Each structure stands twice: as structure tokens, then as C-alpha cells.
Amino acid sequence: MAIQPVQQMESCKRVFQISGIKVREKKRVLIKGIYQLGGKYIGGSAYKHCTTHLIIPQVLPSEKFFAACAAGKWVVTPKYVLESMKNGSWLPEGAYEVAICTSSSAAFYPVRQWREKVSRGRVAGAFQDWRVLLMVQEPGRRAMFKRLLKAGKAEVYDCPPLYTSITHVVAKPVTEKSKSFNAPCYPVSHIVQHLFGSNHVDMNFNKTEDHPSETKAARLDCFSNLEADLRGFAVKKEERPRLWFYEFLSCGDPRRPHTQAIVEDITNVASMIECGLFSEALDSIRSSVLPGLLPPATYLISLLEYAQQGNASPLFLRDLRQVMENLLFSNPPWLASTAGRRFYCQLLQCPQCKMGLWPLLETAVRYCLTGSGTCHPHPGPAVPGLLHFYADILAFCLKFLKAELHSITGRDLVPPQQAQAPSAPACNFLLYRTFWTVWERTTLLSPTVKKLLQLVTEAAVVDFAEGAEKRDLCLADTLMDLLSVLVEFWCQRHFKLNQSRVEKGLKDLSEHLAVVSQDLSPDVLVELVCKVRSSRLRLVVADAIFRNLCCRNGVTIGDDPFSLSKMVQSYLPALGTLAQSPSIASYKTGQPSHSCRSQGTSRAESQSVTAASPERENGPRGLSRVNAAGETLLHRACKRNQVETVLQILALPGTDVNVKDHAGWTPLHEACNHGSTESVRALLHHRPAPVLTDQVGGVSPLHDALLNGHLDIAKMLLEHGGSVLLQQTDGDGQAPLDMVSAPSQREELLRSAQVGDSARTNKDKTEVFNLPLLEAGSYLLGHLIFSYLLDRGLPGLMQLGDRPHALVCELVGALDKHGLQKVTMDWTDQRAVRLAGDVETLLKLSRGHHKEQVSLAVKECRGEKTVFLMETLESLSSRGKALLADL
Numbered sequence: 001m002a003i004q005p006v007q008q009m010e011s012c013k014r015v016f017q018i019s020g021i022k023v024r025e026k027k028r029v030l031i032k033g034i035y036q037l038g039g040k041y042i043g044g045s046a047y048k049h050c051t052t053h054l055i056i057p058q059v060l061p062s063e064k065f066f067a068a069c070a071a072g073k074w075v076v077t078p079k080y081v082l083e084s085m086k087n088g089s090w091l092p093e094g095a096y097e098v099a100i101c102t103s104s105s106a107a108f109y110p111v112r113q114w115r116e117k118v119s120r121g122r123v124a125g126a127f128q129d130w131r132v133l134l135m136v137q138e139p140g141r142r143a144m145f146k147r148l149l150k151a152g153k154a155e156v157y158d159c160p161p162l163y164t165s166i167t168h169v170v171a172k173p174v175t176e177k178s179k180s181f182n183a184p185c186y187p188v189s190h191i192v193q194h195l196f197g198s199n200h201v202d203m204n205f206n207k208t209e210d211h212p213s214e215t216k217a218a219r220l221d222c223f224s225n226l227e228a229d230l231r232g233f234a235v236k237k238e239e240r241p242r243l244w245f246y247e248f249l250s251c252g253d254p255r256r257p258h259t260q261a262i263v264e265d266i267t268n269v270a271s272m273i274e275c276g277l278f279s280e281a282l283d284s285i286r287s288s289v290l291p292g293l294l295p296p297a298t299y300l301i302s303l304l305e306y307a308q309q310g311n312a313s314p315l316f317l318r319d320l321r322q323v324m325e326n327l328l329f330s331n332p333p334w335l336a337s338t339a340g341r342r343f344y345c346q347l348l349q350c351p352q353c354k355m356g357l358w359p360l361l362e363t364a365v366r367y368c369l370t371g372s373g374t375c376h377p378h379p380g381p382a383v384p385g386l387l388h389f390y391a392d393i394l395a396f397c398l399k400f401l402k403a404e405l406h407s408i409t410g411r412d413l414v415p416p417q418q419a420q421a422p423s424a425p426a427c428n429f430l431l432y433r434t435f436w437t438v439w440e441r442t443t444l445l446s447p448t449v450k451k452l453l454q455l456v457t458e459a460a461v462v463d464f465a466e467g468a469e470k471r472d473l474c475l476a477d478t479l480m481d482l483l484s485v486l487v488e489f490w491c492q493r494h495f496k497l498n499q500s501r502v503e504k505g506l507k508d509l510s511e512h513l514a515v516v517s518q519d520l521s522p523d524v525l526v527e528l529v530c531k532v533r534s535s536r537l538r539l540v541v542a543d544a545i546f547r548n549l550c551c552r553n554g555v556t557i558g559d560d561p562f563s564l565s566k567m568v569q570s571y572l573p574a575l576g577t578l579a580q581s582p583s584i585a586s587y588k589t590g591q592p593s594h595s596c597r598s599q600g601t602s603r604a605e606s607q608s609v610t611a612a613s614p615e616r617e618n619g620p621r622g623l624s625r626v627n628a629a630g631e632t633l634l635h636r637a638c639k640r641n642q643v644e645t646v647l648q649i650l651a652l653p654g655t656d657v658n659v660k661d662h663a664g665w666t667p668l669h670e671a672c673n674h675g676s677t678e679s680v681r682a683l684l685h686h687r688p689a690p691v692l693t694d695q696v697g698g699v700s701p702l703h704d705a706l707l708n709g710h711l712d713i714a715k716m717l718l719e720h721g722g723s724v725l726l727q728q729t730d731g732d733g734q735a736p737l738d739m740v741s742a743p744s745q746r747e748e749l750l751r752s753a754q755v756g757d758s759a760r761t762n763k764d765k766t767e768v769f770n771l772p773l774l775e776a777g778s779y780l781l782g783h784l785i786f787s788y789l790l791d792r793g794l795p796g797l798m799q800l801g802d803r804p805h806a807l808v809c810e811l812v813g814a815l816d817k818h819g820l821q822k823v824t825m826d827w828t829d830q831r832a833v834r835l836a837g838d839v840e841t842l843l844k845l846s847r848g849h850h851k852e853q854v855s856l857a858v859k860e861c862r863g864e865k866t867v868f869l870m871e872t873l874e875s876l877s878s879r880g881k882a883l884l885a886d887l
Contacts, residue, residue, distance in 0.1 A: 014039040014090065017048065019064040020056045021078065030055060030078055033085040044733035047147055055081065059098060059110060063144050068111065069195050070126040070152030072118025075111045110196050125153030126195055131164060132156050135171040135178045136188065137828045145170065145188060173828060223823050226814060227832045229807050234831035237792065239495060241409035242534045243488050245402050269295075273302045279316055282323065289326045297346045300324075305351035310383040317385065321392045325399070333403055333430070341428055348397060348430065350375055357434040358448055361397060361482075364390035365455050368473055369462055391473045398482050404429050405489045431489050444490050444505030445512055452486075453509070455479055457517040460528045480531035487537045506536070510544035518548055522776030525549075526865075529783055535791040542787060546780040549773070550574045553581040556658060556691050561830070564788060564838040568850050571781050575866075576855030579774040581687075623649065630662030631670075638667040638683070641676035650686045657683060657690045664696040672705040672713050680713050684720050692721040698731030706739040715752040722756035768857050778858075779865040782872050794835060811839050812883045839883075845873065846880025 016034050018041070021027045034041045042048050047067035054068040054075045068075050080096035099109050117123045132154050136142035142158075149156045149170075160166065160181065169185040171178035179185045272281035282303055285295045300323075307317055333344055350360045353375045363375045367390050432441060440446040459475035487509070491502050517528060525545055532538035547557050555574045560566060623633050634655070637645040646667075649655055658666050668690045671679040683690050692701060702725045705713040714736070718725055726749070729735050740746050768774055795805035814823050820840040824833045844850075850873050851859075858866060 013052070015048075015050050015052045016041050016055060016081075017044075017051045017053075017064055017068075018055045019062050020058070020060045026078070030081050033081045037081075037084055037090055039090075042733045043735075044729060046144070046733070047151055048732060049151065050732070053080075053093070056098060063148060066192065066195065067148045067151035069114055070148060072115040072123075072125065073111075074115065114195070123153075125151065127152030127154035130154035130168055131161075131166045132168045132170050133160060133166045133181060133183065134158060135169065137172070138830065138833070141172065141826075141828075145172075145191070148191065223814065223826070226810060226823070227827045227829060230811070230832035230835045231829045233794070233807060234792075234829075234835060238499070238831075241488065241492065242536050242791075243402075243405065243409065243484060245406045269299050273299065278303060278306050278312070279319075282316065282319055286319065286323050286326070289323060289330055291330045294327070294331060294340060294343050297343050300347055301351045304347075307389050308351060308386075310386040312385065312389070314385060314388075317389050317392065321396065324396050328396070328400055328403060333400065333407070344400070345430065345433070348400065357397065357430060358451075361394065361434075362451065362455070364394050365459065365475065365479065368394075368475055369455075369458055387473060391475070391478075394475075394478050394482075398478055398485070401431055401482065401485050401489075404431050405485050405492075408492055409488070429489070431486055435486050436490075442494075442501065443508075444487065444502075445508045449486070449509065450512060452479065452483060453513045454516055456483060456513070457520065457528070460517070460524050460531075461520065464524045464527055476528070477531050480528075481533055484532060484534035484537050488534050491536065506540045507544075510537075510540035511548075513541055514544035514548040517545065518552065522549075522772045526776050526779050529780060535787050539784065539787040539791050542780050542784045546571065546777065546784065549578065549777060549780070553578055553773070554657070554687070554689055554691075556694070561834065562788075563834050563841075564785070564793075565841040567781065567784060567788070568841055568845065568853060571784070572850060572853040573855070575774060575777050575781065575858045578777040579768045579770065579855065579857045579861065581770045581773055623652075630660070632659055632661075632667075634659065634667045635661055635665070635670050638671035638676050638679045639674045641671075641674070641679050643678040643682055646679050646682050650682060657686050658694065666690065666694055666701075668692070668701045669694075669696065669699075669704055672701040672710065672717070673708055675708065675710045675713065677710075677713055677716070680716060684716065689720070692717060692725060693728060695728065695730075698729065700725065700728050700730075700736075702726075702728070702736050703730050703734075703739070706736055711745060711748070714749060718749060718752035719756045719759065722759070723750075723753040725756075726750075726753055768861055768863075771861070771863055774858065774861060775863045775865045778863065778869040782865065782869040785872055785876070792834075793838065808839065808883065811836060812843070815840050815843060816884065842876060842880040843884065844880075845877045846884060848877065850877070 014034075014037075016039055018027060018030060021030070031041050039053075042051060045063075047064045049071070051068065051071075051073055054064055054073060055078055056062075056065060056075060057078060059065065065075065074093045075098045076093055076096040077098055080091065080093060083096075084091045097109055097112060114123075114126050118125065127149055130149065130152075132149055134142060134145060134149070134156050136145055146156050157166065166181065166183045168190075169178055169181050169183050170188055170190065171185060172188045174185060174187050269281045269284050272278075272284070281299065285299055285303075288295050303320060306312060307320060312320075331340060333341065345357075348357045348360065349355065350363055353359055353363075355375070359375050368387055435448045435452075436443075436446045456476065456479045459479050463474070463476040487506070490505065494505075495502050517525060520528070529538065529542050529545065532541055543562060550557055550571075555577045557570050557574065626632055627636070631639075634646065634649045634657075636642075637649065650657065657668075660666055668680065668683050670676075671683060694700065695703075699707075702714055702717050702721075705711075705717065726736050737746055737749065740749065794808050794811070815836065820836060824836050827833050827836075854870075859870065861867070
């Protein structure tokens with residue numbers, strides 16, 4: 001999409017940025033003086049290449065200062081503007097150039113050498129001819145160093161280039177990997193050393209009244225220790241098991257005396273089975289189950305096959321279940337020999353098909369759900385006794401897999417004096433062999449796991465909707481327990497080797513579950529999350545389902561890392577949209593549809609409609625076609641202001657009003673850019689409404705309209721979105737009002753924004769249109785907050801009565817005194833940064849920050865789950881106040 005360029009800023013002789021002036025009144029006077037004298041001012045915390053002058057009270061270790069030095073720009077004190085105002089015109093800059101008092105009597109002018117070299121044309125910038133491979137772990141710091149190097153005309157690469165050689169490797173931290181490239185490797189401090197040479201050692205970064213009195217070095221050392229403590233806490237908490245199975249603690253204890261019993265002769269069991277005496281054969285086998293002794297697997301297989309036929313008595317099925325559980329506890333799988341492990345593999349499979357454990361599990365679930373879809377014919381209709389037999393089989397298999405998980409996670413619970421069982425190789429675990437092939441073990445979401453997720457959603461529907469007979473089987477509970485076990489097993493096996501792989505696996509699994517369950521009613525979704533036992537799994541599942549609900553109701557949530565701040569800043573406002581979503585009369589309660597797409601599927605798929613549907617017959621031609629730029633028919637209609645076509649597309653069910661082309665532009669962007677007023681009006685009246693704050697390269701729909709002179713569209717956007725749209729800045733730090741020069745037009749835009757604010761306030765006061773959806777969203781968000789603090793939070797943050805940990809008190813003190821940005825400025829570990837951000841959010845909650853994020857409709861809702869969410873937030877607010885009081 002072509003954007004009309006704005007060269008007003010570049011054509012101005014003096015373009016100013018300001019750094020290090022925190023007093024708002026002082027800054028306001030300087031900005032007013034800049035404009036009075038015909039200059040321009042750029043806000044924002046990042047350096048801009050079109051800057052000609054930087055104003056700082058003294059030398060500061062900031063991005064703007066270093067970048068201005070590298071680019072050869074003027075760096076002057078505030079007196080330059082103030083005295084130029086008195087003079088009525090700009091004065092020469094030389095007398096006001098910032099200086100540093102060194103140990104000698106002479107002053108050092110850090111910018112002058114590079115400014116003179118650049119002005120004389122000797123160099124284009126301080127880093128000319130540098131080809132830098134930048135290896136900085138923290139994204140924000142990496143972006144800052146990239147801007148700094150580019151200001152000095154360096155070429156910066158995030159990965160080794162193919163067709164040129166690099167001259168510098170700049171790393172933070174410096175590791176063996178960063179030293180392995182065919183170029184010198186430097187820490188990031190080398191950038192400052194290059195700019196100022198030997199004088200950088202003598203720089204005295206004096207603090208103004210806005211900075212603490214202690215030295216920066218002491219503060220950095222303190223913060224570095226705090227980062228190490230937080231990192232250690234995060235690693236220890238992540239490595240801990242999420243599931244404990246106390247029933248297995250005494251299993252296989254070598255010190256436990258074996259029961260002395262007479263072992264019966266079971267050689268005649270085969271004859272009993274041949275004669276149909278199954279109950280007598282089972283009695284003989286039951287007395288022979290002892291530690292270290294296993295009956296022949298063929299006998300038990302024959303008894304299982306008899307039970308599978310549906311003719312066994314309830315007493316026989318009960319005794320068979322008891323025999324199998326005795327086998328498990330007397331001969332735990334992690335202590336079994338090779339022959340013992342082979343015994344369990346032979347036993348735990350369908351006695352007829354003999355294709356492994358998964359076909360047995362799938363057969364049991366399918367028969368309990370529908371009485372069909374099994375691996376071989378069963379007596380029909382479903383026999384009640386056979387239903388309970390398969391439910392018992394599922395329960396036993398779950399218990400067996402729990403035992404395998406216990407063998408690798410329960411070792412921390414074993415007393416020191418008790419001998420520990422040897423750990424079996426991973427390839428011998430039945431968990432691995434059932435859910436992952438040899439080539440799939442590096443991914444959590446294997447095809448078999450996908451089948452299990454599908455069965456989980458179907459079982460949740462049955463448990464919620466069917467009669468008491470099938471609810472008593474507790475299929476959804478069993479399958480969710482099974483899913484928790486296999487997820488914990490996989491994570492425990494892979495966490496120490498590759499943490500990012502574990503995070504990606506959990507994300508893929510949770511998003512897949514959210515997609516396959518998206519046709520379920522909100523009540524069933526809530527029940528689904530309730531059944532997850534693993535706090536790790538519950539957290540990612542609740543998050544994925546909540547984001548899916550928001551996405552399907554017109555709320556786009558960013559893909560930034562999950563944190564307490566994200567829940568407060570993004571998820572809480574989303575509840576207002578869920579409350580205002582149109583109520584749907586009925587949800588599907590049968591098998592979930594696979595037609596609904598996940599976020600990231602092609603736009604053509606989202607708009608395609610089956611050929612037999614009426615919507616397809618009445619829809620405009622070319623609806624599903626996407627051109628080379630990725631533009632849908634809705635994009636093209638908005639560009640041409642074809643309002644009738646736009647209304648036809650918006651009337652079709654499932655239309656994504658926020659669909660993006662390959663460059664990221666939405667239909668609203670295109671309509672605003674091309675002045676399609678009526679198309680913009682149609683989009684704004686659609687429900688769910690389009691996202692007005694979406695930006696591409698910093699350009700929002702409002703920026704797009706103003707850049708191209710469409711004031712009527714800009715006013716329309718503000719009347720719908722309110723003054724929050726005026727706070728967005730583009731890539732050059734310009735707010736929308738900065739693009740309007742005429743005072744009358746600025747006043748018109750401000751009045752439209754006031755109308756929008758008033759409309760949004762009135763909308764907040766309206767009644768809740770979709771209480772079930774709001775209740776589901778509130779429950780999921782409350783569950784998210786609780787699970788997040790339980791799984792990842794710092795000690796002492798759960799309840800008000802908990803005594804805060806010393807680490808929490810230290811972190812709260814540092815944040816209260818210095819703020820999050822200064823404390824985490826040089827941190828590289830994102831886990832430590834996240835924990836610090838969580839505590840900072842908790843302190844904001846104590847000041848009532850969350851109340852601004854919640855709409856009035858949500859606040860006044862008397863739904864049980866919504867009220868509980870509000871109480872949870874108030875409890876966190878009280879926890880934050882208590883932490884501040886403990887300082």
C-alpha cells in the first residue's frame with residue numbers, strides 16, 4: 001500500500017530530541033521555545049535519524065546521547081534553547097555544546113570529534129565500514145544497540161550474512177559461540193570505548209536531582225545479584241514436578257519385607273480357561289501375584305478377552321481389576337526386569353488386535369462414548385457391564401502411566417535413608433512407546449497426542465450433556481489426567497536439554513486443543529479447564545482457550561510473552577468485548593468441527609464457504625480468491641469504495657473483518673488510505689468491530705487517514721475509538737495530532753475524540769449481552785491468574801497471610817525506589833525480567849491500576865465467576881499494599 005511521504009520533518013533545519021529532563025514543566029518550556037523559533041521536536045525514548053540537535057542537561061549513558069555522538073549531531077545543554085528564546089533567533093551552538101569535566105583541568109567535549117569529522121565529510125558516521133554481527137539476547141536491548149550502530153552508519157546483522165564478511169561481533173554476554181565466528185568478538189562496552197577512546201574511563205556521569213545518589217556501578221552490582229537470585233528461583237521452580245502420586249511411595253522399596261505366602265500351583269489355569277472356568281482361573285492367578293513373581297501374560301490376556309465379550313459378571317470384573325492393580329503395586333514397572341517390562345507391554349494392548357497400548361485406549365474411549373468406532377466388532381447396543389469394564393481398563397492404564405511418571409519425578413520424596421530405584425532408560429517407558437515414535441520424541445504434539453485431544457473434547461461434551469450413566473464413567477477426568485501425565489513426562493525428559501523446545505511444545509498443544517474445542521459452549525470449556533491437574537498444562541490451556549474466545553469475538557491479543565502484566569493490560573479489557581458480544585442461541589454439543597481455523601491459517605480458508613451453502617450462492621464472486629499481494633476481495637472492495645460488495649461480505653457468517661494481506665494491512669487500513677468513507681462507515685458498524693489500534697510499521701488506520709488528508713475518516717475513527725487513538729505514535733514518534741498543522745483541524749479531531757470517549761463510556765454502562773461468554777472469560781482469566789502465580793510466581797504472592805520471601809522484599813524495595821526500567825536495564829535473563837515485571841504489576845494493582853482496565857459492564861456484573869475474578873484482583877491489590885507496607 002502506497003503511503004504519501006511526509007518530508008516536513010526532514011526539511012526543517014533544526015529537529016530536536018530531549019533526553020535526561022524529567023521535570024515536565026522544564027520540558028514543556030523547552031518544547032514551546034523550539035516551536036517558537038521555528039524548530040521541530042520529536043518525542044519518544046528512541047533516537048531518530050532525522051534529529052539534528054539533542055538537548056541534555058549533562059552527559060548521560062543513554063541511547064540518544066551515544067547515537068547522537070556516533071552520527072555527529074549537535075548535543076547541547078538546555079541553555080541553548082532558553083538563551084536563543086531571549087535572543088529571538090537561534091544562537092551559534094558551539095558555546096552550548098555539552099562537556100565533561102575530567103580529572104584534569106581541561107574539559108572534554110565527547111561529541112565534537114565525531115561531529116567535526118562528519119561535517120567535513122571525512123566519515124559518514126563513527127561506525128563507518130563496520131559490518132556487525134549483533135548477538136544480544138534481550139530483544140529490547142538488541143533493538144537499542146542496532147539503532148545505535150546504524151546511527152553511526154554500521155551495517156548490522158542478526159545472523160551471519162551469506163555474501164559478505166563481518167568485521168565485528170558484538171555480544172552480550174560474550175560466550176564461546178560468539179567467539180567462534182571469523183571476526184573479533186567484543187562486549188557491548190566496546191561501542192562506548194570506540195566513541196570516546198581512553199576518555200571513556202574518566203567520564204564522570206554526575207547525577208541530577210532526578211537520579212539516586214549512589215553510584216551507578218554499585219547499583220548495577222546490586223541489580224546483577226538480584227537478577228542471579230531471580231534466575232535461580234525461576235529455574236528451580238520450573239524444574240520441580242507438577243504431579244505427585246503418593247500412592248506409589250512405598251512401591252518397590254527394597255527394604256520392605258515381602259509377604260510370606262504359599263505360592264499356589266497355576267499350571268492347571270490353562271485347562272480351566274479352555275473349559276470356560278474363567279472365575280476359577282482368576283482365583284488361582286490372584287493368589288500367585290507376589291513381589292518378583294508374575295503370572296504368564298497369556299492367562300491374563302485370555303481373561304481380558306473374555307471380559308471384552310460382555311458376558312462376564314460384575315464380580316468377575318471387580319476381581320480382575322483387583323488382580324491387575326496388585327500386579328502394578330507388587331511389581332512396579334520401574335523396577336521390572338527386561339522380562340517384566342515385556343510382560344506389561346504384552347498385557348496392555350487389545351487382546352484381539354494386539355497393536356499396542358494406544359489402540360486399547362482408543363477402543364475403550366470410543367466404546368464408552370458411542371459404542372462404535374472401535375478396532376473390532378463389539379456386542380451392541382453398549383452393554384452397561386462392558387462400559388464399566390472399559391472405564392476400569394482406562395483407569396488401570398492411567399495408573400500404570402502415573403507409575404512411570406512417578407519413577408522419574410517422585411525421587412525427591414524418597415527419604416534419604418531409603419534406597420532409590422534405578423532409573424530406566426527413556427526408550428523403555430511405555431509412555432514414550434505409546435504416544436511418540438522414535439522420530440516424534442522431540443515434539444510434544446504427535447499424531448497420537450492429537451487424537452487424544454480430540455477424544456478429550458468429545459468426552460467433555462458427553463460428561464456435560466449425557467445422562468448420569470455415562471457421567472459416572474468420568475471419561476473426561478480420566479483423559480485429562482492422562483494428558484497431564486504424558487505432558488509432565490515429556491516436559492521432565494526435555495526441560496534440562498532444551499527449555500525453548502518445551503515452551504514451543506506446550507504452546508502447540510494448547511493452541512491445538514483450543515481449536516478442536518472452539519465449537520463447544522462456554523460452560524463445557526470451563527469444565528474442560530477444571531479437569532486439568534497439572535498447573536503447567538492448566539496455565540497454557542486456559543491461556544489458549546481464552547485467546548481463542550477473544551479472537552473469535554473481535555479482540556486481537558498480541559503474541560508477546562505471557563505475564564501478569566499482559567493479563568492486566570490486555571486480557572482484562574478484553575472481557576468488556578466478550579460482555580458486549582452478540583448472544584448465540586445454541587452451541588454445538590456434538591463432535592467439534594474441524595472447519596474452524598486457528599490463528600495463522602490462510603485468509604482464503606477463513607472466507608471459503610461450502611458450495612452447497614446458501615451463503616456461497618448469495619456471496620459475491622471471487623470471495624475466496626487472494627491476489628499476489630495477499631489481498632482478499634474485502635481488501636479490494638475497500639480500496640475501490642465498493643460499499644455494496646463490502647456489505648455483502650460482512651453479512652456472511654465467519655467473515656474476518658481484520659484479515660491481513662501479506663504486508664499486514666487490514667481492510668480498514670486500505671479504506672482509510674484510499675479515502676473510502678462509506679466503506680469505513682460499514683466496517684465500523686460491523687460486529688465484531690475492526691481493530692482500530694492495529695499498526696503496520698507504526699502506521700495505524702488513523703495515521704493512514706491523516707497522512708492522506710482524509711479528515712472526515714479520521715473524525716469518524718475518533719468518534720468510534722476515542723482519545724486512546726491519539727496516543728499512538730508511528731515509527732518516527734509522531735502522534736496523529738502532529739500530522740495536522742491547522743489549529744481548527746486539531747480542534748475538530750479533539751472534539752471527535754471527546755465524542756468517542758463519551759460513546760465508549762455510555763457503551764460501558766450498557767447491560768451485558770452475553771453473560772455465559774463473560775462468565776466463561778472471567779473464569780478462565782481468574783484461573784489464569786491463580787495458575788500463573790502458583791506455577792511461576794514468587795513466594796508470598798499467593799495469599800495475604802503468606803509471609804513474603806526475603807527475595808520478594810528485596811525486589812519490591814528496588815522497584816519502588818528505582819523503577820522497573822532501571823532495575824532490569826542490563827539484565828539478559830528473560831525469566832528474571834518477567835518476575836520483576838510481575839512484581840511491578842502487583843505494585844500497580846495496589847494503586848488501583850486494574851480498575852482502569854475493566855469496563856463498567858464487567859464491574860457491575862453480578863455473575864458468580866465475574867465477581868470471583870474481581871475479588872481475586874482485589875486480593876492481589878491487598879497483597880501489593882502489604883508488600884509495600886513491609887518495606
